[in-house]
Amino acid sequence: MRIAVVVNEGPYTHQASDSALQFVRAALDKGHEIFRVFFYHDGVNNGTRLTVPPQDDRNLQRAWSELALTKNLDLVVCIAAAQRRGVLDAKEAKRHGKDGDNIAPGFRISGLGQLIEAGIEADRLVTFGD
Amino acid sequence: MSENPRKKFLYVNRKAPYGTIYALESLEVVLIGAAFEQDVALAFLDDGVFQLAEGQNATAIGMKNFSKTYRALGDYEVRKLYVERESLSERGLSLEDLMPIVYEDEDEDYAQKPSIHMVDRAELAQLIGDSDVVLSF
Amino acid sequence: MSTLHTVNKSPYERFALASCLAHVAPGDALLMLEDGVLGARRSGAFAARLAEADRAVAVYAIGPDLEARGVKREDVAEGVEIVGYEGFVDLVANHARVCAWL
Numbered sequence: 001m002r003i004a005v006v007v008n009e010g011p012y013t014h015q016a017s018d019s020a021l022q023f024v025r026a027a028l029d030k031g032h033e034i035f036r037v038f039f040y041h042d043g044v045n046n047g048t049r050l051t052v053p054p055q056d057d058r059n060l061q062r063a064w065s066e067l068a069l070t071k072n073l074d075l076v077v078c079i080a081a082a083q084r085r086g087v088l089d090a091k092e093a094k095r096h097g098k099d100g101d102n103i104a105p106g107f108r109i110s111g112l113g114q115l116i117e118a119g120i121e122a123d124r125l126v127t128f129g130d
Numbered sequence: 131m132s133e134n135p136r137k138k139f140l141y142v143n144r145k146a147p148y149g150t151i152y153a154l155e156s157l158e159v160v161l162i163g164a165a166f167e168q169d170v171a172l173a174f175l176d177d178g179v180f181q182l183a184e185g186q187n188a189t190a191i192g193m194k195n196f197s198k199t200y201r202a203l204g205d206y207e208v209r210k211l212y213v214e215r216e217s218l219s220e221r222g223l224s225l226e227d228l229m230p231i232v233y234e235d236e237d238e239d240y241a242q243k244p245s246i247h248m249v250d251r252a253e254l255a256q257l258i259g260d261s262d263v264v265l266s267f
Numbered sequence: 268m269s270t271l272h273t274v275n276k277s278p279y280e281r282f283a284l285a286s287c288l289a290h291v292a293p294g295d296a297l298l299m300l301e302d303g304v305l306g307a308r309r310s311g312a313f314a315a316r317l318a319e320a321d322r323a324v325a326v327y328a329i330g331p332d333l334e335a336r337g338v339k340r341e342d343v344a345e346g347v348e349i350v351g352y353e354g355f356v357d358l359v360a361n362h363a364r365v366c367a368w369l
Contacts, residue, residue: 001360008267008369015301019275022331026352032360041155041267080158112162119263120137120166124359127266127367130276142366144286176286255290258270258366266367 003027004122005037006115008129010045011060012053016128017046021063023126028071035122036074037064038115039107041129044087047077049104061104068106075107076114138169140261143178147197148188153181154196156267161199164206171261172203175214175254179221182213182228182246197229204233204245211245214254268363269294272324274303275369278313283368288316290366293323296358298350300329304336307347314344321346329355 005024009016024034039046051061068075077087086102089109093101103109119125141160147153163170174182181200188195203211211231218224225248234240249257258264272291278284284299284306291297297320299307306313307328317326330349333340343349350358359365 003359019301022352023355027356030353030356032356041151081155112159113165115159116163116166119139119265120168124365125263126359126365127369129266129367129369176282251289255292258290259292261364264364264366266369
């Protein structure tokens with residue numbers, strides 16, 4: 001099965017990102033395809049590489065980045081939600097005259113159309129939120 | 131665009147506007163989604179019915195009043211706004227308390243028709259069961 | 268074709284579980300996850316509602332979320348089946364759509 005996942009909340013404050021990560025890992029282990037993980041609302045905050053969580057706790061951003069790179073996942077951060085919340089890649093930072101960018105490896109910034117496309121192309125869509 | 135047949139998208143709106151961003155950002159998905167020519171319906175239940183309340187004025191809270199965007203949905207070919215009757219009555223609201231939202235029917239000389247359809251709980255459950263993709267915010 | 272409904276907030280905090288139960292159809296499944304599993308406690312106010320719902324829909328709770336919150340197997344209400352994330356994936360595959368009650 002081709003599964004699309006939507007993550008509506010940021011790391012740590014809500015369990016959404018953790019649950020989504022566990023779900024994605026289980027789905028891959030069962031041989032399903034994860035078509036895309038789309039990060040919306042505060043979910044875009046999962047995609048910043050500047051987090052410094054405590055050493056004795058899980059590092060959600062790193063977990064997502066590693067999963068993206070080792071399993072070739074498409075992690076998409078919504079551009080509109082990201083702009084509101086300050087998650088930028090180098091191109092966006094330059095475009096808006098910001099003095100830095102913070103997108104984490106394995107994530108890419110794109111439009112809401114990617115969410116709709118995921119709904120169209122995948123067999124199932126699962127949402128993790130508040 | 132996809133080669134697949136049109137899918138039925140149902141947007142589930144259950145939260146009031148302004149206290150959280152979900153109402154606004156879900157509307158942004160609807161507007162972008164319109165370009166994909168799928169079969170789109172919006173469901174308003176629980177506190178989601180407040181998103182369609184008439185007379186919103188966000189000036190004093192310093193926020194953008196995005197309620198007029200619902201009125202423009204007809205221009206985006208989004209014509210099916212299902213409002214749950216029980217959710218309205220539990221909140222002491224009636225259809226008259228909601229914004230009048232219409233679309234222009236090109237098959238009937240652009241006659242204005244209501245986009246809001248009142249449904250009861252059982253019908254709304256049926257709507258969920260009839261859809262292909264459910265988006266929740 | 269049936270729907271998998273997910274509820275992730277506690278029914279003591281949020282109306283989501285009650286609203287979900289009012290919208291399920293026979294043959295659907297309900298999965299409680301995260302704080303939503305607190306509704307599955309046998310001694311809680313929602314156990315009876317879940318047992319009643321169980322006649323028409325299959326009710327599940329994520330085991331890891333129960334464990335995290337100190338809810339033992341024997342504390343889980345009648346009719347609630349405990350599953351892991353693999354079970355969650357199977358539920359998604361076996362139902363036509365997922366409706367998240369956030």
